[in-house]
Amino acid sequence: MSISVLITDDHPVVRAGIRALLTNEPDMDVVGEASDGAEGVAMQQEFDPDVVLMDLRMPGMGGIAAIREIRAAHPDRRIVVLTTYDGDADIHRALDAGACGYLLKDTLGREVVNAVRNAAGGRKVIPSPVAGRLAEYTPRVDLTPRELEVLAYAAKGLRNKDIARVIGRTEETVKVHLKHIMSKLDAADRTEAVTIALQRGIIHIDD
Amino acid sequence: MTIRIAVVDDHPMIRAGLGAVIALESDMQLVGEAANGQLAIELFRETHPDVMLMDINMPVMDGVDAIRAIMSEATDDSSVVAPRIIVLTVYAGDDDIHRALDAGAAGYLLKDMVGGQVIDAVRAAARGEQVIPTVVAAQLAEFGARVSLTARELEVLTMIARGLRNREIANEIGRTEETVKMHVKSILAKLGVVDRTEAVAVALERGIIHTS
Numbered sequence: 001m002s003i004s005v006l007i008t009d010d011h012p013v014v015r016a017g018i019r020a021l022l023t024n025e026p027d028m029d030v031v032g033e034a035s036d037g038a039e040g041v042a043m044q045q046e047f048d049p050d051v052v053l054m055d056l057r058m059p060g061m062g063g064i065a066a067i068r069e070i071r072a073a074h075p076d077r078r079i080v081v082l083t084t085y086d087g088d089a090d091i092h093r094a095l096d097a098g099a100c101g102y103l104l105k106d107t108l109g110r111e112v113v114n115a116v117r118n119a120a121g122g123r124k125v126i127p128s129p130v131a132g133r134l135a136e137y138t139p140r141v142d143l144t145p146r147e148l149e150v151l152a153y154a155a156k157g158l159r160n161k162d163i164a165r166v167i168g169r170t171e172e173t174v175k176v177h178l179k180h181i182m183s184k185l186d187a188a189d190r191t192e193a194v195t196i197a198l199q200r201g202i203i204h205i206d207d
Numbered sequence: 208m209t210i211r212i213a214v215v216d217d218h219p220m221i222r223a224g225l226g227a228v229i230a231l232e233s234d235m236q237l238v239g240e241a242a243n244g245q246l247a248i249e250l251f252r253e254t255h256p257d258v259m260l261m262d263i264n265m266p267v268m269d270g271v272d273a274i275r276a277i278m279s280e281a282t283d284d285s286s287v288v289a290p291r292i293i294v295l296t297v298y299a300g301d302d303d304i305h306r307a308l309d310a311g312a313a314g315y316l317l318k319d320m321v322g323g324q325v326i327d328a329v330r331a332a333a334r335g336e337q338v339i340p341t342v343v344a345a346q347l348a349e350f351g352a353r354v355s356l357t358a359r360e361l362e363v364l365t366m367i368a369r370g371l372r373n374r375e376i377a378n379e380i381g382r383t384e385e386t387v388k389m390h391v392k393s394i395l396a397k398l399g400v401v402d403r404t405e406a407v408a409v410a411l412e413r414g415i416i417h418t419s
Binding site: 106158 | 217218219220221222223224225226227228295297318319320321322325367368369370371372400401402403404405406407408409411412418
């Protein structure tokens with residue numbers, strides 16, 4: 001029985017690379033290529049693949065939302081993330097959403113092939129660089145949705161006054177949120193909070 | 208005439224993808240792959256490709272430094288024909304584009320381009336044309352004049368982005384806090400922003416600094 005694989009990535013060149021790699025394997029079969037999360041959700045419905053390879057950063061519906069949606073309909077679907085995002089928050093989000101594996105894009109072809117085979121066999125796929133990343137940052141930081149929103153605006157360079165206006169709260173409230181954010185991230189000021197959050201994948205500048 | 212191509216990218220998937228796309232073209236030949244800028248220089252010396260596809264963000268040595276080194280080596284040695292180097296990157300900041308073109312890149316492509324566009328770009332570059340797609344040109348146009356920070360200002364800005372305070376930056380660069388404040392003031396003015404957080408946000412967006 002060959003392993004059917006659906007590739008979900010917005011970069012055509014990456015899709016071509018994964019396809020070329022998997023096509024070399026006699027026991028693997030690329031059944032489709034999706035270029036964003038929504039297409040990935042639709043195509044896994046159509047093709048019922050054994051393994052879905054999923055990028056995280058894509059236009060429209062991103063990888064995390066797609067994983068959640070797929071797993072809600074198919075709790076057994078094997079989804080392996082393949083991304084450049086190496087922040088611990090990214091990894092946690094993907095695993096929480098229901099991914100069974102997490103690979104970084106500098107993973108060698110051989111390892112990607114093995115990961116697909118392991119995922120199809122029902123095993124978790126967490127290579128040591130990814131596990132190391134999780135271990136490096138414990139405990140996990142839990143920001144509230146509002147704190148995340150405020151932090152994202154701070155990262156875009158908005159001042160407290162502007163953030164207050166955008167979220168419809170007072171400047172005092174924004175200051176309290178920032179105080180909590182800095183304390184949770186163990187940051188001395190907002191710039192450091194933004195830097196840590198970017199580094200850990202809690203927020204992304206391209207969001 | 209066959210176009211001889213070298214592919215430089217730290218992501219194996221991207222190299223495999225470009226290899227697969229190139230293999231379909233009868234007038235193109237993949238002559239080698241490298242995973243960072245340093246290896247790209249060696250690959251250039253060994254294979255003298257007509258066209259190099261070059262990523263920017265790579266370990267050991269980045270693409271811009273590699274382009275500069277390769278172009279300067281080719282210029283110094285009259286027996287060597289300079290390759291046409293096309294950047295292929297996720298970096299879309301105007302400063303990234305400026306730096307690559309200044310270093311001698313013949314083109315600048317973003318990684319969301321489809322295979323066919325990359326192939327067209329390789330052919331155009333091999334003919335001696337500049338390859339600047341509309342989205343890249345628009346990015347240059349949007350931000351207007353290039354921001355030119357001094358090496359010291361860039362150093363200070365990078366430290367601000369790491370969350371260092373003025374006192375700590377002063378310590379690291381061996382200057383007084385007053386001097387650092389002066390650098391910060393100049394950075395804010397050049398970037399047209401009002402505070403440090405906004406400076407970091409704008410510098411990241413424009414590719415003047417990067418998170419990784």
